Amino acid sequence: MNDQSPPTREQRVAGLKGLGCSRKRVEDARFTQGKGNYVDDVKLPGMLFGDFVRSPYAHARVNAIRTEEALKVPGVLAVLTAKDLEPLSLHWMPTLAGDKQMVLADGKVLFQGQEVAFVVATDRYAAADGIAAVEVDYEELPVLTDPFEALQSDVVLREDIADQTEGAHGARRHHNHIFLWEEGDEAATNQAIESAEVVAEEMVYYHRTHPCPLETCGCVASMDKVNGKLTVYGTFQAPHVVRTVASLLSGIEEHNIRVISPDIGGGFGNKVGVYPGYVCSIVASIVTGKPVKWIENRMDNLMATAFARDYWMKGKISATRDGKITGLHCHVTADHGAFDACADPTKFPAGFFHICTGSYDIPVAYVGVDGVYTNKAPGGVAYRCSFRVTEAAYFIERMIEVLAIELGMDAAELRAKNFIRADQFPYTSALGWEYDSGDYHTAWDKALKAVDYEGLRREQAERVEAFKRGETRKLLGIGLTHFTEIVGAGPVKNCDILGMGMFDSCEIRVHPTGSAIARLGTISQGQGHATTFAQILASEIGIPADSITIEEGDTDTAPYGLGTYGSRSTPVAGAATAMAGRKIRAKAQMIAAYLLEVHDDDVEFDVDRFVVKGAPERFKTMAEIAYAAYNQAIPGVEPGLEAVSYYDPPNMTYPFGAYICVMEIDVDTGVHEIRQFYALDDCGTRINPMVIEGQVHGGLTEALAIAMGQEIAYDEIGNHKTATFMDFFIPTAWETPTYTTDHTETPSPHHPIGAKGVGESPNVGGVPAFSNAVHDAFRAFGLRQAHMPHDQWRVWKIAHDLGLHG
């Protein structure tokens, strides 16, 4: 082809690197060269360092805190205690869940690792020595680590609210009770279950774990006393909300606060909440007039900032003899730790747990969740999932397996029999959600075929026989999961965080020479927003993704948004991006028509230009249009080419997927080996297949960790037992299996580009897939339920309890 010939339409499309292109991540150049800029890289002149004295006890009265020796340590400038914060009313702070939380120990401590005093020093070394020199008189109190026991015990954990019979979410029936939250029709559900031909009942525990981002939480607070401006750099998944909260707490007007989330080294929900470290750094900076940095170490992070899960889910599922599900009942005892600091939309104290009917057409259902205080760290965040969705998916996918056992039926067949059919969408679930779109049977059949499901079952049956004959000590497990998520919170009418509606935003400026910058209210923590949002825009406005800068995280420049968690960035901010792009396009159309001297309606958009209808040789490229927007006086059109959109989604999106895990288990040692893992994801329109694959690999690896070993464990007196990486399982390349990824594509009907979100699907679907594989390996020997994590000794114990050790 002649070099001078104009590019073909396909070449122009490819040149944009828009939707569907596996564009390389633009972030990676700096991350792979060690040029990222994380909070701990922020170094301001005169910066001080603050760190905490933490409680060694899980429950104790704090009778005295002596700071004299600490203040003598060279470099130590101040030691803040609750007494110092009290005059500012900052010794306690509100939580996202309508509770309040101690910033520094106010008379007692309620979990091991709780913040007791804040030592401010010239550097982190002096702070560490200062911490060692603070003397605290503790008087130990009885410890409650079991939520069931807590609800019976005379021991009062929260003395501050002991007399309150009403909490933020209704009545409290015991001094350690937080709320009972219910959804669905309990009477009808009970009736369906009582009259059913088959009922399966099981307690399913999803253990406490931790999102454990590689970068721990931290911030740098800098109060400029001359101009009255407070700047806070921090590991914030929701910087704008942090600004609003900081303003409300400190009384500093919001325009005088600037919150900046620089590069964030993973969040997974751990960086949504507001922590004592932020408050203390801000106070210390206001007091000293100097910037103050606070950075958690690994143990602090695992012990004190937000955990995830810890749900005891008691389920009953009923069906006809031939396997049609007739009802689902679930009661959860939720261990929230010492303070209710769950990060959920205000009206949903159990998040979206009531998505627990999963992928199935269940006529009637009920969910009740009791929140309980214990002597454990607060949190309860969504660890790489939408609010409590992983718990819900695990619950239903275990109950399906248990029901299959009860029915003596193949679990794949039972699923297929009960899936919501493609023609039922939009589908309203018994617990009130409106599923936007789905085609579960197609995905399921594709998955079963891809792994040769029948062949696997035959092999498994042969293995069981060989095991019984004493020819092998390894069993084969086939872990099935079909999950449905609910992501993209969410419609402002029912979702808010501290009163802020959960919309999101995008602001675009197209520059005169045809490149652009877009700013969003979200913040990437590794998801690759700078790559993928530019692709959405490229397809919408015809400017190459490579010519579009994406910026997030600085509240002085980005439009207000609710941040990144719950797979909401693409469903909400991605939609705002497309909508803002469409505003740009609408204006560009007027400019093009003017330049081409035709009526507005006589031009149409074509990839990267507007062409005169019927005369494609007459066109103006977006670059030409952008230039004209700045250098020509166009009658009736303002100069410039900018747009902003605040998007309030009409509904959530409902990604789904089919995962299958094939696992070998050595019954004598409890050691497992994952032979195959197949993951089919349907996240609607696929913006960047390579980024999707990366997200799926990462999420599956976290799921592997959770299912097979990762946990936050306490002993009976509340000592945290898993606060280092020796005991808290983070898989390395060695433990991580090879994944096969696949997809179907069922667009969301209400999202401007049909995208649904994918970052969290693999965690939601992965955990039950791994766990079901373990259970399935022992199904032939009578196993119904064994709690996670399935680490070696617990797997060994399953075999032992089933009598497989002879």
Next chain:
Amino acid sequence: MIPAAFDYHRPADVASAIALLQEHGDGARALAGGHSLIPMMKLRMASVDHLVDLQDIDELKGIAITGGKVSIGAMTTQNELITNDVLAQAAPILREAALQIADPQVRYVGTIGGNVANGDPGNDMPGLMQCLNATFTLVGPDGSRDVAARDFYEAAYMTEREDEELLTRITFVAPTGGYAYEKQKRKIGDYATAACAVQLSKQGGECATAAIAMTNLSDVPVFSEAAGAALVGTACDAGAVKAAVAAALEEIDPMEDNRGPVDFKRHVAGVIISRAIERAWSRA
């Protein structure tokens, strides 16, 4: 996780290192690779006022194999144990075991001397050295003495070594026959749930000699003479292996931790020991 302040010394020979240990007494500690000691200091579980870094002392380095005798300087890194081909010829069990310690980053820095001197029941080298019947050379203010690895360990972190002594060399006779170091762990970078070193030789279809030692199954490494004896004179058939395992299990005393309860560890120990014996026998 920041250690308390300390003074740092870097002597160039053994005598000066010992002088420093003597001078500062209780507050002084030798520093080898630091991969056991420094974490303890960061947790402020070890308080050290004077760190005596051994890395500049040439006498503590190097692997020498002469006349069937292997001599390894205390400051030899675990990575050097893996990459030294002559050693791999003479005592392949060292490479097999070292490859199961921690991860490459730790092995580039962690030393064999630190590993055996540390006295942590989780360390893999002490059991292995007992299996090989190695000798540790200790040098102190009063000169040098040799202690058998099998006599060195008293309790967790308590060894025969006096505070002002340095461990300088490890020597053993190059083993012959089959070998295996079998270790169960939860993940890369973990200490053993149970591990076992076996070195045995075969003559005319029968086991002629056998040495069996175990890691992390008691507060010290466990060398089981009886387990070895149970194999000698047999064809290492199922019955003999069972007897050896039974004898070995008599001598362990595992503790419950996050790796699991005692009954699990005992069971896994049995499996690991028998696998180690079988693999060693298959190589003999």
